[in-house]
Amino acid sequence: MTNPVAIVTGSAKGIGLSIAQELSSRGYSLVISDLDAADCARVAATLPSAVGIACDVRDEGQVKALIEHAVDHYGHLDLMVPNAGIGLVAPILETDLSAWRSVTSVNLDGVFLSIRYAAPAIIASGGGAIVTIASVTGTTGSPLVASYGAAKAAVINLTKTAAIEMRDHGLRVNAVVPGFIGTDLVTHTASDFERHLGLSEGGFASVISAKQGRFGTTEDIARAVAFLADPSQSWVTGSTLTLDGGLTAGLI
Numbered sequence: 001m002t003n004p005v006a007i008v009t010g011s012a013k014g015i016g017l018s019i020a021q022e023l024s025s026r027g028y029s030l031v032i033s034d035l036d037a038a039d040c041a042r043v044a045a046t047l048p049s050a051v052g053i054a055c056d057v058r059d060e061g062q063v064k065a066l067i068e069h070a071v072d073h074y075g076h077l078d079l080m081v082p083n084a085g086i087g088l089v090a091p092i093l094e095t096d097l098s099a100w101r102s103v104t105s106v107n108l109d110g111v112f113l114s115i116r117y118a119a120p121a122i123i124a125s126g127g128g129a130i131v132t133i134a135s136v137t138g139t140t141g142s143p144l145v146a147s148y149g150a151a152k153a154a155v156i157n158l159t160k161t162a163a164i165e166m167r168d169h170g171l172r173v174n175a176v177v178p179g180f181i182g183t184d185l186v187t188h189t190a191s192d193f194e195r196h197l198g199l200s201e202g203g204f205a206s207v208i209s210a211k212q213g214r215f216g217t218t219e220d221i222a223r224a225v226a227f228l229a230d231p232s233q234s235w236v237t238g239s240t241l242t243l244d245g246g247l248t249a250g251l252i
């Protein structure tokens with residue numbers, strides 16, 4: 001039996017790193033992929049079976065090469081986690097088209113390209129799974145995150161469509177829908193939320209902690225990704241699994 005093989009994009013830190021670590025602990029061989037080759041190699045060296053391959057998910061040629069490189073290296077591909085993403089906190093009226101496109105190019109185009117090129121490789125390997133990383137901002141209107149939320153809403157729709165198209169080819173496609181997780185993506189934008197929402201310093205963390213019970217951890221998301229990826233969940237496809245401490249469960 002060979003190890004199952006997973007690619008995780010944006011896995012040099014944050015949620016992607018935890019997903020890679022969780023999958024590794026469950027016996028996967030990993031492809032650690034991110035923008036910087038040295039970061040990829042550094043993380044790969046910490047795992048028992050991993051290789052680092054740099055890839056900018058906005059670039060079609062690089063995504064295609066990432067999948068080919070992974071299959072050349074391991075001989076097969078079983079799981080794709082298109083995790084790479086960036087944030088932008090700005091009102092619509094202060095968002096210009098180039099800023100909009102910078103967010104959607106990573107958070108939506110990057111997921112499309114990852115699915116577009118990983119799916120044939122997984123199907124050729126006998127089937128497997130793709131788990132996308134959406135967001136609660138993709139399921140509810142959320143001030144200041146128009147480009148991010150729109151891209152994540154589109155990721156949910158893309159996930160469901162891919163699930164239907166791939167169902168008869170042995171490939172399951174599901175999404176996790178996280179609330180706020182304490183990574184750089186959130187901590188680096190907290191002051192922008194506070195400025196626009198009129199909150200004092202630290203106010204954003206207090207509001208979110210109250211509404212979620214606590215901040216989510218990267219491990220909360222990693223375990224959910226591993227659950228959805230597991231072959232034992234053979235009837236789970238086209239699903240969204242929300243992990244937000246109840247943030248979006250009710251009105252008050």
Ligand code: NAI
Nearest residue numbers: 010013014015056057083084085135178180181183184185
């Ligand atoms: P992070 O900022 O800690 O890590 C993101 C990683 O993606 C970084 O290593 C970065 O270098 C990489 N990346 C950025 N642009 C890239 C590109 N063009 N090509 C390849 N890699 C690229 O962010 P975090 O929080 O770990 O986010 C991971 C995913 O989880 C993202 O898709 C994000 O939208 C999603 N998410 C995060 C939430 C949070 O509260 N932190 C909540 C819901 C979803």
